[in-house]
Amino acid sequence: MALGVCIIAPLSEVKIWHDGCLDGREIPDTLKLGNVVKLTFDRDSDGGLQGLKTSENLADNAVILIEQLDNAKISALMECPLSGIAEIDGTNDHSILDAAIETFDPNQIFLNLTTKTAYGLAIAESFCALLSRRIHLPESCVSELQIILHESIANAILHGNLEVQSAARAAGFDGLEHQYSQIEASLAVPEHAERRIQVAARWTQTELHLSVRNEGPGYSDNHSIHEPGDAPRRGMELIKSLTDRIEIDQDGRRLNMYLTREAEDTEIKNESDESLMIDGPVELELSSCPILIVDDDEMICEFVKMNLLLVGFHNIETVFDGAQALERVKTFDPDLMILDMSMPVLDGFGVLKELRSNPETEELPVLVTTALDTHEGRNEVLRHGASNLISKPIDAEILIQRSQELLERRLLLRELTRYRNRLEHELSAAREMQRQIVPSEEDADAIAAQYGCRITSHYKSSSELGGDFWGIRALDDDRFMIFTADFSGHGVAASLNTFRLDAIIKEIDIPTASPADFLASVNRSLHVLLEPGQFATMLCAIVEPGQNRLVYAGAAAPEPIFGSDELDSIELKDGSGILLGARAGSTYEDREVAFPEGSFMFLFSDALFESADENGAVLDVEGVLDLTKKAVANNTDGRLQYVLEKFYADAVQPLNDDLTAVWLSR
Amino acid sequence: MEYTYNKSGDGLEVDLVGRLTFDEHATCRKLIGELTADEANNKVINLSNLEFIDSAGLGLLLRIQDACSKSGQTLSLKVPADGQVQKMLQVARFDQLVPFV
Numbered sequence: 001m002a003l004g005v006c007i008i009a010p011l012s013e014v015k016i017w018h019d020g021c022l023d024g025r026e027i028p029d030t031l032k033l034g035n036v037v038k039l040t041f042d043r044d045s046d047g048g049l050q051g052l053k054t055s056e057n058l059a060d061n062a063v064i065l066i067e068q069l070d071n072a073k074i075s076a077l078m079e080c081p082l083s084g085i086a087e088i089d090g091t092n093d094h095s096i097l098d099a100a101i102e103t104f105d106p107n108q109i110f111l112n113l114t115t116k117t118a119y120g121l122a123i124a125e126s127f128c129a130l131l132s133r134r135i136h137l138p139e140s141c142v143s144e145l146q147i148i149l150h151e152s153i154a155n156a157i158l159h160g161n162l163e164v165q166s167a168a169r170a171a172g173f174d175g176l177e178h179q180y181s182q183i184e185a186s187l188a189v190p191e192h193a194e195r196r197i198q199v200a201a202r203w204t205q206t207e208l209h210l211s212v213r214n215e216g217p218g219y220s221d222n223h224s225i226h227e228p229g230d231a232p233r234r235g236m237e238l239i240k241s242l243t244d245r246i247e248i249d250q251d252g253r254r255l256n257m258y259l260t261r262e263a264e265d266t267e268i269k270n271e272s273d274e275s276l277m278i279d280g281p282v283e284l285e286l287s288s289c290p291i292l293i294v295d296d297d298e299m300i301c302e303f304v305k306m307n308l309l310l311v312g313f314h315n316i317e318t319v320f321d322g323a324q325a326l327e328r329v330k331t332f333d334p335d336l337m338i339l340d341m342s343m344p345v346l347d348g349f350g351v352l353k354e355l356r357s358n359p360e361t362e363e364l365p366v367l368v369t370t371a372l373d374t375h376e377g378r379n380e381v382l383r384h385g386a387s388n389l390i391s392k393p394i395d396a397e398i399l400i401q402r403s404q405e406l407l408e409r410r411l412l413l414r415e416l417t418r419y420r421n422r423l424e425h426e427l428s429a430a431r432e433m434q435r436q437i438v439p440s441e442e443d444a445d446a447i448a449a450q451y452g453c454r455i456t457s458h459y460k461s462s463s464e465l466g467g468d469f470w471g472i473r474a475l476d477d478d479r480f481m482i483f484t485a486d487f488s489g490h491g492v493a494a495s496l497n498t499f500r501l502d503a504i505i506k507e508i509d510i511p512t513a514s515p516a517d518f519l520a521s522v523n524r525s526l527h528v529l530l531e532p533g534q535f536a537t538m539l540c541a542i543v544e545p546g547q548n549r550l551v552y553a554g555a556a557a558p559e560p561i562f563g564s565d566e567l568d569s570i571e572l573k574d575g576s577g578i579l580l581g582a583r584a585g586s587t588y589e590d591r592e593v594a595f596p597e598g599s600f601m602f603l604f605s606d607a608l609f610e611s612a613d614e615n616g617a618v619l620d621v622e623g624v625l626d627l628t629k630k631a632v633a634n635n636t637d638g639r640l641q642y643v644l645e646k647f648y649a650d651a652v653q654p655l656n657d658d659l660t661a662v663w664l665s666r
Numbered sequence: 667m668e669y670t671y672n673k674s675g676d677g678l679e680v681d682l683v684g685r686l687t688f689d690e691h692a693t694c695r696k697l698i699g700e701l702t703a704d705e706a707n708n709k710v711i712n713l714s715n716l717e718f719i720d721s722a723g724l725g726l727l728l729r730i731q732d733a734c735s736k737s738g739q740t741l742s743l744k745v746p747a748d749g750q751v752q753k754m755l756q757v758a759r760f761d762q763l764v765p766f767v
Contacts, residue, residue: 120689125718143753150720154688172729173698180691235721238757 069117074126085130086112109134110200115161116193123199124150131201133310135208135261144242145210145259151235152212152255153199160214160253161195162186203261210257218252287312289407290332294318294325294351295340295369300394304338304369307396308403322346326354329361335410336403337366341381349384356385363413365406369394427464427492434465434495437502444472448664451480451545452597456640458661466658467494468605469501475512475542482664483515483540484557484603485580488533490658497536500529515540515553516588519577523555523588526581535579539603543595545666550595553588555580558609559621561602561628562593570629572621600665602628602640607659613650639663667693667716671700678706679744683715686723694726702733709734710767712744719751724758731764742767 069087111127124146131137137145158164164182167175186192195215202209239257240246247256291313295301301318308316319328323345325337337355341348348368355361368381368389381389387406390398439447441457448455451474459468467487474480483505487497504525511517518540526536539557543550552560554575563570573593578586595601609619619627624643631642640663667684680701686694701709711727713719727743734741742765746752755761 122685122718143750144757146718146750147720147754147757150687150718154720154722158688167725169725169728169732172732173702176698176726176729177695180695183691238721241757 069113069121071121071126074121074123083108084110084112086110087114087117107204108200108202110198112196112198114193115157115195115197116187118153118157118197119187123153127199127201135203148239148242148257148259149199149210149212151239152210152257153197155235156197156212156214156216156255158183160216160218161197162192163216206261208259208261210259211254212257213250213254215253218250285411286404286407288315289313289335289410290315290317291336291338291403291407292317292319292325292328292332292334293338294320294322294343294348295338296320296343297340300340300369300392303396304394304399307399311400311404313403322348322351325351329355329364334364336407337364338399338403339366339368339386341368341370341372348381352381352384352386365410367399367402367406369399430492430495431461431464434461434498437498438470439472444662447472447474447480450474451478451543452666453480453543453545454665455482456638456663458640458644458659460655460660461490461495461658462607462655463491465492465495466490467498468658468660469498470603470660470662471502471505473505473510475510478546479512479542479544481510481515481518481540481542482601482603482662483538484605484660484662485536485538486557486605486658486660487536493534494658497530497534501526501536504529513542513551514590515542515551516590519553519555519580519588520586523578523580523586524584527584527586530581535581537575537606538580539575541601541603541664543664545595548594548596550593550599550601551590552593552601553577553590555586555588558604558606561625562595563600563628563632564596564598565632567629567633570625570632572625595666597666600639600663602643602661602663604661605657605659607655607657608647608661610657611647611651611655611659614652619647619650639665669693669697673706676706677708677710678704679710679712681712681715683717685718686713686716686726687718687720688722690723698726698730701730705737707739709739709741710744711741713751713755714744714746716746716751717749719754721758724754724760727760727764740765 069085074085109127109130111123111130113121113123127149128137128142128146131145132142159166162183164179164186167179169175171178197215198211198213200211200213202211239255243257244260245258247258248254249256291308293301293304293316295304295318298318298320301320305316305318317328317332317334319325321343325339326346329337337351339348339351346354348370352366352368355364355366365387366385368386369392370378370381370389371392372378372381373391378389388402390402438459439457441455444455444457455472457470459466459470461468467490468485469487470482470484472480472482485498485501487494487501501522504522508518508521508525511521519538522538530536537554537556537558539552539554539560541550541552541560552573554560555577556579557575557577559572559575561570562573574591577588580586593601604624609621609624612618627643627646628639630646631639635642640661644661667682667686667690669683670681672679672681680697684690709730711730727741731741743755743760745755745766
């Protein structure tokens with residue numbers, strides 16, 4: 001594994017080793033391998049540190065050597081997958097470098113500081129943060145780790161490097177005051193203040209080994225750093241109580257602390273890119289989403305990629321201009337594009353324009369990274385179709401958050417689309433099934449023709465599936481049956497009931513003489529099957545052309561229209577009866593009608609007279625009767641068609657209810 | 667570390683913010699001076715807004731308690747529900763040493 005090494009001098013001035021030399025000093029051979037990484041800090045308008053820019057990929061676990069380390073710099077460095085941070089002060093840098101090389105290990109991190117720098121820095125928290133970028137630290141154990149690290153660092157600084165004696169509790173505030181004076185005095189001694197403290201962590205699958213080393217006179221067992229009964233003694237006690245075991249070596253200068261790693265802690269986040277896909281904060285499906293990074297600045301591409309890798313995304317590609325991006329999109333099919341605006345060949349605006357005009361890519365989430373800081377500029381980017389944008393210099397946390405949001409939304413939409421397609425497919429299959437239980441106009445007419453009759457019909461459901469149903473059956477040589485039914489409601493639930501009715505009708509013996517008995521049979525079955533509140537209206541007619549008669553029975557059905565070419569003969573008849581399914585044991589009434597040659601019967605569902613026109617007016621049954629008379633008066637053929645044309649000309653569409661209309665004539 | 671006072675009648679509440687650790691000795695020295703000069707009988711130290719506390723910080727609290735009881739005053743602590751400070755108080759069993767409010 002390559003080792004990245006860099007030196008950060010006072011903020012403005014970045015020193016990098018070039019050609020084997022730094023400031024004329026030759027670099028040790030051991031350091032010539034691997035990358036030399038350039039890092040610069042960005043500063044915000046107040047002159048504070050804002051972020052860290054890297055010139056090259058830092059995924060190789062760089063060691064940072066830095067002057068004038070402070071909390072702000074440490075925080076910024078936490079954004080990088082560093083292997084080590086060492087402060088250099090121009091005195092013994094080479095020995096520190098050698099130590100860094102010697103201890104370099106992908107499963108190890110270290111921090112090496114002078115005492116004067118370390119004093120007052122939140123080292124334990126920073127080190128924990130650094131560690132948590134490398135291994136999974138359960139939320140619950142972070143505080144404990146911080147306590148362990150802080151207490152051991154405090155001991156190393158105070159009692160090790162600064163050689164300060166503990167203040168006994170019995171000595172009260174005077175004892176503390178004495179300790180404070182000792183600290184101040186010792187910090188003023190360069191020999192003490194420049195002593196180093198090294199904090200390191202190294203881990204295996206099962207164990208975490210923390211060590212804190214100082215350069216003081218050394219701790220020994222008989223040299224009690226705390227007086228008996230003193231509260232701060234809890235420092236060492238705390239460490240013991242929170243670790244599995246401790247060891248002191250290097251002549252009492254190094255404290256080693258060992259902790260068992262829980263099974264869930266064992267994923268190493270950053271040993272190599274491959275291991276990233278095993279686990280991470282990002283869920284598996286999300287983490288597999290292809291992400292395309294587009295930026296002409298290779299350094300930024302790497303920065304973005306590295307940060308995404310760190311949280312578990314592993315299907316990432318980078319390209320360096322807009323034209324390459326559009327080309328790559330075709331084959332890589334990303335779920336997210338992270339796009340720079342100003343690029344050679346084709347800029348971000350051009351890419352957005354092209355993506356949004358192509359149906360294949362118009363929905364692709366695009367996260368724009370831009371240095372534009374005016375509202376106009378940012379709005380312009382959004383107008384061009386950016387899904388979201390983040391400012392440059394890029395804040396890693398915001399980058400990850402936005403990327404996750406966009407990908408989650410993308411996956412959710414994809415899931416919804418898949419669901420919708422599946423539902424559509426299933427509904428379409430159900431519709432086809434329903435179409436099959438309702439006779440086609442040709443089939444119905446063919447049956448009626450055997451008895452010297454003609455049938456025209458119309459069936460239209462208001463949604464994918466309907467609650468209307470009608471049918472025709474040959475009963476014997478002389479008689480056939482025709483019926484219409486309408487279940488309460490419409491849509492899927494009502495349509496399921498039409499399938500039930502179809503099954504019932506096929507099951508029961510149809511009495512050849514009495515439609516009332518038929519309705520009573522159907523009612524018995526439906527009453528058992530239907531949920532409370534569900535019911536059906538039905539009209540059933542048995543036609544006996546040889547006897548010139550028709551017997552029908554109604555179950556709360558719309559009034560049927562009977563008549564002949566004589567307009568005066570056309571009238572509404574009684575369709576009433578008890579709703580099917582409403583109660584057990586309902587009986588129905590057979591009604592006989594003369595049905596000589598030239599007669600017709602017109603059956604229709606309530607949608608025909610209850611559908612409103614634009615003014616909210618409905619036809620009403622009387623209106624249907626009028627239309628029927630007009631149809632008879634004006635047309636010898638296509639009477640039903642005439643009625644429906646007039647109806648559809650006025651009714652607001654789509655209709656709110658299913659419409660069935662059947663015209664039987666002799 | 668920074669801190670503010672809240673005085674009410676016979677009570678004094680000190681609200682600590684930041685880190686109460688061994689290397690905050692300059693602030694601690696100042697706090698000790700002010701607390702010992704104050705004569706309020708019921709003293710409360712609010713740790714809810716503290717980010718971090720170490721054993722030196724606990725030691726300081728114990729010394730403040732010692733000083734209070736010598737002067738016939740009481741000291742109690744307001745503690746956060748979670749975070750490092752809560753964890754530290756818990757592992758040090760500090761509730762057995764100084765009363766929490």
